[in-house]
Amino acid sequence: MTSSPPLSPKLFARDLAAYSDAELNRYLEESGRVVEVEDPENLPEDFIQRLRDRAHLPTDKEAPPQEEPYPEGLFATDSSPSTLPPTxxxxxxxxxxxxxxxxxxxxxxxxxxxxxxxxxxxxxxxxxxxxxxxxxxxxxxxxxxxxxxxxxxxxRWEDFRRLQKFARGQIIVLGQYKTWESFVGRQQHTTGEQGRFPIYVRAVKDRLKKHGFTRTFQLDEDPARQDKLTTWIEYLGYEYWWYDQYALSKR
Structure with missing residues (x-):
């Protein structure tokens, strides 16, 4: 079962950044891959890159997403001297x-x-x-x-992507952890389960079922292998979580 992130004492960014690779690996393992410091805004870029290096990266066999080109000159303005300045x-x-x-x-x-x-x-x-x-x-x-x-x-989509990665064991800076606890609720590991992913899968399916979604689907522990429809279903579960939070706030 994955350990919960340490509650105290919190480190400062300069202390964590000074960790050797072995110390950093041990810290991430013990904290459930959650980075918690008093001053996250002071984490240096080279340390953040070290975290990225430890996160899951696509393999060479995975094709990068095809980006939709941004249209050139979409907001070009007429520079003619006769053109009146915009209001x-x-x-x-x-x-x-x-x-x-x-x-x-x-x-x-x-x-x-x-x-x-x-x-x-x-x-x-x-x-x-x-x-x-x-x-x-x-x-x-x-x-x-x-x-x-x-x-x-x-x-909202970027928030979902962060939760999606955290559920699959990737590293985040503390802040998303509260979202995680709220999202999975009282879900617990069953015998033989490890990591956050099994709990997350049950939480997504239970929430969708609660809202009448009965279609069969299977989340992939590697989101890069997951088809677009399944990812959209997973996102629907995230939006229903937001809906439930809103409904609770109105009671």
């Missing part, structure tokens, strides 16, 4: 479009699925139309006309 509202709108477009491509290239095609972005910005109900999931409650949802979708 503050026009400039804000242009920056919002650019930010949402960048978030869209980052989300897609990281395996996520946006709520609507990028080609509809400007139309939806003018009128949510048939996407009104879909986008409401990502909007603040007091902003029913907000069309800027790709950044929120990207943030």
């Amino acid at each position: 503050p509202d026009e400039e804000r709108y242009r920056k919002d479009l650019q930010g949402q477009t960048e978030a869209y491509y980052t989300l897609v290239n990281n395996g996520g699925q946006p709520s609507h095609p990028l080609s509809l972005l400007e139309d939806i910005a003018k009128d949510l139309g048939e996407y009104c109900e879909i986008l409401s999931f990502w909007q603040d409650r007091d902003k029913p006309e907000d069309w800027k949802v790709f950044m929120r979708q990207l943030s």
Whole structure:
């Protein structure tokens, strides 16, 4: 059974960064591969790289994800002297479009699925139309006309990816551990089980079943081998966890 991360005393970044490779390996093994320091913002880049080197990396046989190209000149402006400078509202709108477009491509290239095609972005910005109900999931409650949802979708997807990696034994800096404890709830190891993954699989399946999802699926301990549909089902379990957290907060 994987050990829980040490509760006290916490180390400082400079202390952990000074560990030899053998000391670092022992620390990660004893902490369940959770890095907990008083000042994580001070972890030096070379130490973070040492952590990355110890995390699971794709093998040479695994093809890198095919990235969707970012369109060139999408937000180019007319530099003609006769062109009037944009108003503050026009400039804000242009920056919002650019930010949402960048978030869209980052989300897609990281395996996520946006709520609507990028080609509809400007139309939806003018009128949510048939996407009104879909986008409401990502909007603040007091902003029913907000069309800027790709950044929120990207943030949620990245949080899911961190939990997905942590469940499979990869290294994270403390912060995700509280999410982990809440996500798996009271799940415990059964005889012969080791690591976090078996507990995580049961937690995902139990939560989906609770919400009426009955399709059979099998999570892969190596997410690089897992097909897109199964990953999306796994993500659905994560979103249902968020839904349950929200429902509890309203009681």
